[in-house]
Each structure stands twice: as C-alpha cells, then as structure tokens.
Amino acid sequence: MADPAGTPRALDASADPPLRALPPGVSELLREPAAPARLVAHLRLVHDVAAHLADWLAAYCPGLPFARDAVLFGAATHDVGKAVHTAELSGPGSAHEEAGRELLLARGFTAGQARFAATHADWAAPGVSVEELLVSTADKVWKGKRVPGLEDLLVARIAEAAGTEPWAVFLDLDELLGTIADGADRRLAFQGGFPV
Template identity: 65%
Template sequence: MTSPDLLLRALRDPGDPPLRPLPDRAAELLRELDAPPRLAAHLRAVHDVAYGLVEWLARRHPHLPVDREAVLFGAATHDIGKTVHTAELSGPGSAHEAAGRELLLRHGVAPALARFAATHASWTAPDVGIEDLLVSLADKAWKNKRVPELEDLVVRTLAEASGRSAWEEFLDLDDLLTEVGEGAEERLAFQGAYPV
C-alpha cells in the first residue's frame, strides 16, 4: 500500500474498539499535507479521548463554559507540526509545536484553533484555559500516562467552577482517567499498525 492509501486507511479505519473520525477540516489538512499514517492514527486516538472528556465534562459540569469544537479540533491537530518535523514522530522533540501552529495559520486556521499545536505541551503557561488543558490531558490519557501537575490544574479549574472541593473533583477525574486508561492498549495498537 502506498502512503496516501495508508493515510486514508488511518483516517477511515473504524478501529477496535471504534474510534471516532476526525473533524472534516482536520482530516482534510492531513490529506493536503500528506501526513504520515502514524500521525493520523495518533491524532485519531487523542481526538477520541478528547471527545470522551468533553462529553463527560458536559454531563458533570454543564455550567462550565467549554468550547467543545475547539477542544476536538485541537486534539485532532495538536501534533500537525510533525508533518514538518518527522523525526519527532518516533523520538523526542518540541520543534513541532511552534511549527504546527504556524502551519495551521498558513492554512487559514483561526489563531484560537491553531494555538493547540503550540499549547498542548505547555499547560502551565499563564494564558492556558480549560480547552488547552483538555487537549493536553487527552494527549497524555490516550496512552494511560498520568501527569499529576496537569491533572491538578484540571481539578483546580473544575473545583473553582463547581464550588465542590478539589478532592471531590479529583476523585471524579481519577475515575474517568482510570476508565480511559483501560483502552490504552487498543489505542496504542491502532497507532502502531501504521508506519511513520
């Protein structure tokens, strides 16, 4: 199979268990950029977790204003800079963050949506909001990686919005992330089925 065929497969393969498709504009961008199939598979896995997070949040905290579509688009494109910095698909690096933001801006994506490419690894920046935290959380939770500092920021935001104690919010979030973590092996297998 050629790379474009594998990319389309990564974008369309339902997965087991099924993964939600990416937002149309995100999938279109990945096709335009001839993204590596592994990247598309990764973005599908993170987007699927982000979808679950925003659904949970809507049920548990309906009063908390969250731009659901921004979170989903951000999760679906957060690593798009790896189309430029392909070495970061299989190794460490942060050059893809600023590059991803610039790439999205050049392709006509609004700054409010392009920001996630740059903020998904910098959740302690002063201007980071709940949407940024959710994209960052999805980018860790998809593979069952727990980051206490990030989770504490989410918990603090939820407690401030709800008036509940941080401990209560932590317990609820911990239950959710434990459940999300149970599907990590399948998501990792889905990603691993596609070449870099």
C-alpha cells in the same frame, strides 16, 4: 516521508470501539499533503479521547463554560507539525509545536484553532484555558500516562466552577481517567499498526 497510501488508510481504518469522525476540515488537512499514517492514527486517537473528556466535563460541571468544538479541533490537530518534523514522530523534540501552528495558520485556520498545536505541551503556562488543559490531558491519558500536575490544574478549574471541594472532583476525574487509561494497550496497538 509520508506514505500517500497510508494516510487514507489511517483516516478510514476501523477501530474497536469505533473512533469518532475528525472535525470538519481536518481530514482534508491531513490528506494534502499526505501526513504520515502513524501521525494520522495518533490524532484520531487523541481526538476520540478528548471527546470523551469533553462529554464528561459538560455533564459533570455544566457551570464551567468551555468550547467543546475547540477541544475536538485542538486534539485532532495538536501534533500536525510532526508532518513537517517527522523525526519527532518516534523521538523527542518540540519543533513540531510552532511548525504546527504555522501550518494551520497558512491553511487558513484561525489563531484560536492553531494555538493548540503550539500549547499542548505547555499546559502549566499562565492563562492556560480549560480547552488547552483538556487537549493536554487527552494527549497524555490516551496512552495510559497520568500527569498529576496537569490533572491538578484541571481539578482546580472544575472545583472552582462547580463550587465543590477539589478532593471530590479529583476522585471523579481520577475514575474517568483510570477508565480511559485502561484502554491504552488497544489504542497503542491501533497506532502501532501504521508506519512512521
């Protein structure tokens, strides 16, 4: 069960370096009903990492169109279904994926916004978007986890749009992801400061 006092604390807690504000509507979604504080902290962290990835991609490959706002919303809500399936906050499971999509739709968010809750773990599916690849990557690298198959898909999309050799994109993306992964201990400590 959620700790109603923990949710606002997790939403407002300062971090070093500071975390970006969640997209419009997301804080309210997490407050009512109160989401577990650990989940709120996790969503803030993944959202912040996704913002770094999106900013990098926009500068690195301006010829690759993607919806930055969709990436940020998707990262900020990708695990929202864990508010329903709280056992998945500390254990395995995928029931939160469809539950998150349904929760977002029931709260009036669009199918395009809700898709990230259902697709963030299915990055190898046919027709996956750049936005979905960025959310999936943020959901892994925030804790220092690197997933070569996922990163290869992102590299291929960037290389194609940039007209660049994949190995060159790989080197640049690898440097960025390595830098992000270097901050994993700090992010894990921040998340660990909130109860499940």
